Amino acid sequence: MSEAEHFARLLRELKERAGLSYGALARRLHTSTSTLHRYCNGEALPAEFAVVDRFARACGATQGEAVDLHRAWLLADARRRAGTAAQPVPVPVPVAEPVPVPEPEPTVVVAPEPVPEPVARGAWYRRRAAVVAAAGVTAGAVAVALLAAAGPEQGAPHAGGRTDTGKGASAGTSAPVSPGAGSASAPAATDVPEPTSSAGSAGSSGSSGPTGATAPAPGRTSVSPSAPGRAPAVPLKAAVRSHVWAAGCDHAYLSERAPGSVSPPPVEADAPAWASAQGAVHAGSQIVEVTLHGTGEGAVVLEDLEVRVAARRKPPAWNVYQMSQGCGGGLTPAAFAVDLDAPRPLARPVAGNDGGDPLPAPAFPLRVSASEPVVLRVEAATTGCDCDWSLDLRWTGPSGSGTLRIDDGGRPLRTSAATGRPVYGYALEQGRWAR
Numbered sequence: 001m002s003e004a005e006h007f008a009r010l011l012r013e014l015k016e017r018a019g020l021s022y023g024a025l026a027r028r029l030h031t032s033t034s035t036l037h038r039y040c041n042g043e044a045l046p047a048e049f050a051v052v053d054r055f056a057r058a059c060g061a062t063q064g065e066a067v068d069l070h071r072a073w074l075l076a077d078a079r080r081r082a083g084t085a086a087q088p089v090p091v092p093v094p095v096a097e098p099v100p101v102p103e104p105e106p107t108v109v110v111a112p113e114p115v116p117e118p119v120a121r122g123a124w125y126r127r128r129a130a131v132v133a134a135a136g137v138t139a140g141a142v143a144v145a146l147l148a149a150a151g152p153e154q155g156a157p158h159a160g161g162r163t164d165t166g167k168g169a170s171a172g173t174s175a176p177v178s179p180g181a182g183s184a185s186a187p188a189a190t191d192v193p194e195p196t197s198s199a200g201s202a203g204s205s206g207s208s209g210p211t212g213a214t215a216p217a218p219g220r221t222s223v224s225p226s227a228p229g230r231a232p233a234v235p236l237k238a239a240v241r242s243h244v245w246a247a248g249c250d251h252a253y254l255s256e257r258a259p260g261s262v263s264p265p266p267v268e269a270d271a272p273a274w275a276s277a278q279g280a281v282h283a284g285s286q287i288v289e290v291t292l293h294g295t296g297e298g299a300v301v302l303e304d305l306e307v308r309v310a311a312r313r314k315p316p317a318w319n320v321y322q323m324s325q326g327c328g329g330g331l332t333p334a335a336f337a338v339d340l341d342a343p344r345p346l347a348r349p350v351a352g353n354d355g356g357d358p359l360p361a362p363a364f365p366l367r368v369s370a371s372e373p374v375v376l377r378v379e380a381a382t383t384g385c386d387c388d389w390s391l392d393l394r395w396t397g398p399s400g401s402g403t404l405r406i407d408d409g410g411r412p413l414r415t416s417a418a419t420g421r422p423v424y425g426y427a428l429e430q431g432r433w434a435r
Contacts, residue, residue, distance in 0.1 A: 003076040008042035010069050014059035015040060028058040030247040030331060032324055034428065035267055045076055047241075047269035050331075051248055080269075234404060235296045235397040236368065242408055243271035244287035244377075247331065249324040251287075252423075253280035254416050256318045259433035265323045265426050283320050283418035285381040287335075288391070290406055292376070294369040298398035302366040302374065306392040307338050307345040313386040315417040321433065322425045334359045338380040340387045340415060347378060347391070368395075380415055388412035 001009070015025060022040075026033045029051060038044035039051075046052055052073045056066040245251035245268045255262060255278045266274040275281070294300050334352035338345050349361035368374045378391060390413060391406035407413060424433040 002042075003072065003079045004042050004045060007045070007069075007072040007076040008040055010065075010072055011040045011055065014056065014061055014065065014069070018059040020059065025055070025058060029054050031249050035249060038267065044267045045080055045269055046073065047248070047267070049073060054331075233399065234395070234402060235294060235298070235300050235399060236395065236404070237293050237295055238404070238406075239291040240406060241289045242286065242413060243268070243275065244289050245271070245323060246287065251323045252283040252418065253278070253321050253323070254283040254316065254318040254418055254421065255280040255321060256316065259319065259321075259424050262319075262321060262424075262433055264431075265321070271323075278321075280321070281386075282415045283421075284383070284415075285379060286413065286415040288378045288380070288406070288413065290376045290378075290391075290393070291373060292368050293373045294397075296370070296398065299367050299369040299372070300395055300397040302364060302368060302376075303394040303396060303401075304364050305336060305347040305376065305378070306394070307340075307347055307380075307389060308392060309340060309345060309387055309389045310412045311388040315384075315386045315419075315421075318421060320418045320421045320423040322423060331355065332359075333377055334361050335377040335379045336362060338378060338389075340380050340382040340389060341384045345380075345389070350379075380413075382415055382417045383419055384417050386414070386416040388414055 015022075018025075020028075022033045022036050026036045029036065031051065035044065039046060039055075049070060052069055053066070056069050061069065243251075248268050251268075251271070253275055257278060262278055263274060292300075292302070331354050332352040335350055336347035337350045338347055349363055351361040352359035362376070366374050376393075380387075380389065393404040393406060395402060395404065422435060424435055426432070427434045
């Protein structure tokens with residue numbers, strides 16, 4: 001039995017014991033019935049632990065059952081990521097020239113093909129859920145205890161390319177922000193100069209401009225440094241998710257493609273790949289989550305979050321594709337709200353609620369350590385521009401201070417207004433997009 005099948009079996013057992021229908025359970029989890037059905041059948045995997053935790057609580061799981069369910073989700077998620085990781089390309093070995101022999105036929109000596117190195121499984125601890133963070137959801141304590149007990153797997157690879165290229169960690173992966181080749185994310189701010197922002201960078205976050213867009217490859221969101229000059233190593237590791245949906249199901253994308261050429265909506269976990277394939281960009285708003293862990297013994301203080309708008313263009317006249325026909329619930333995480341249309345956008349703290357219980361607005365300074373992770377949730381919106389933007393996070397630690405650039409794999413994030421554009425929703429009974 002695979003990890004995903006084992007996880008799905010645990011979900012079905014809890015659901016059947018609780019005696020809840022898919023519809024009733026979906027309402028409690030703030031998701032759609034079809035998505036929940038795919039989870040329980042092993043056809044899809046929740047993008048974050050918050051959904052798993054709400055499932056366990058709704059079904060009355062014991063503490064031990066909740067821990068087993070969390071462990072099964074972590075293993076299934078690690079296996080899913082390992083299965084989609086890029087496979088190493090073997091280097092072809094040239095064939096030796098035939099050696100002429102007087103009597104027999106010439107012999108061709110062929111060197112054996114090299115055996116590609118196996119792809120190491122991703123570090124399963126990297127999927128830290130947003131529930132540990134500023135919203136204060138109770139499942140965080142369980143997640144931290146599991147991570148501390150298990151630790152990273154041996155041989156877990158770093159995501160992304162060399163740090164001296166300015167490319168960063170994969171979306172949703174834990175990215176150590178320390179100097180050195182092969183690091184997944186931001187090295188010391190000295191190693192990479194701050195990228196130059198100009199109108200000429202339009203579309204660099206996943207498009208070549210308002211026409212002929214090419215969305216960024218999935219899993220390319222990262223944290224990269226922005227401050228030039230000599231500085232200490234960043235004592236943080238970060239994971240960035242730029243395709244976060246409200247309540248796990250509510251989001252919209254803009255795409256130049258006609259409805260007949262657009263694939264059915266994915267689950268949230270598969271949104272980066274889907275958006276890349278459809279040449280889609282975020283429509284109207286975008287939620288970005290950054291999970292931060294300390295890497296040393298001391299604590300790191302997060303001082304402030306600044307918004308940088310690199311370019312503003314006229315929104316493209318594309319179609320809007322809604323990922324859900326309606327969802328939502330009682331969970332509204334606390335976040336930083338950003339108005340991209342403002343002359344100088346600011347990250348404004350906004351309070352949230354969990355089923356009527358208020359969640360305090362996040363406020364700087366924030367303390368981060370190896371045992372105290374922090375999740376920053378930023379909700380950016382626009383009604384008038386096709387915007388390229390990024391975030392600068394200022395920090396201070398035992399070895400000094402610096403700034404982290406939060407962007408889309410070395411490129412700006414991109415969010416476009418969608419006012420007045422044709423809106424399509426997916427009709428499941430007809431198997432097509434319809435207005």
